[in-house]
Amino acid sequence: PAELDAWAKQLERKERELATISAFYKEQLETLEKKNLDNYKQTTEQYAQAQTKAESHIRPRHTTAICTELQGQVFKCYRDNPQQTLACSSLARQYMNCIQQAKQGSSVNHG
Numbered sequence: 001p002a003e004l005d006a007w008a009k010q011l012e013r014k015e016r017e018l019a020t021i022s023a024f025y026k027e028q029l030e031t032l033e034k035k036n037l038d039n040y041k042q043t044t045e046q047y048a049q050a051q052t053k054a055e056s057h058i059r060p061r062h063t064t065a066i067c068t069e070l071q072g073q074v075f076k077c078y079r080d081n082p083q084q085t086l087a088c089s090s091l092a093r094q095y096m097n098c099i100q101q102a103k104q105g106s107s108v109n110h111g
Contacts, residue, residue: 067098 074095077088
């Protein structure tokens with residue numbers, strides 16, 4: 001029984017040590033989580049500010065769709081002829097030529 005009492009006291013002492021250590025690490029974890037949340041909020045705010053600043057310096061680029069009719073015809077041809085894609089090659093070539101001409105016209109106007 002004396003040995004059991006000594007062993008029980010030693011176990012109680014170890015349990016108190018573990019409880020103290022556990023409380024310490026729990027407190028440390030809460031501190032780190034709070035710092036992490038603060039950093040996240042700060043970073044999010046800085047990102048939003050940088051985004052707003054960047055957007056104010058960048059001119060929006062307005063684009064217009066080109067060759068849409070040919071594009072629709074090419075898509076329809078491929079849908080209608082899934083096993084015979086070569087049947088659409090003429091339309092696809094016309095579409096590519098239309099795109100190329102639009103690119104050349106764009107570089108002449110803006111380049």
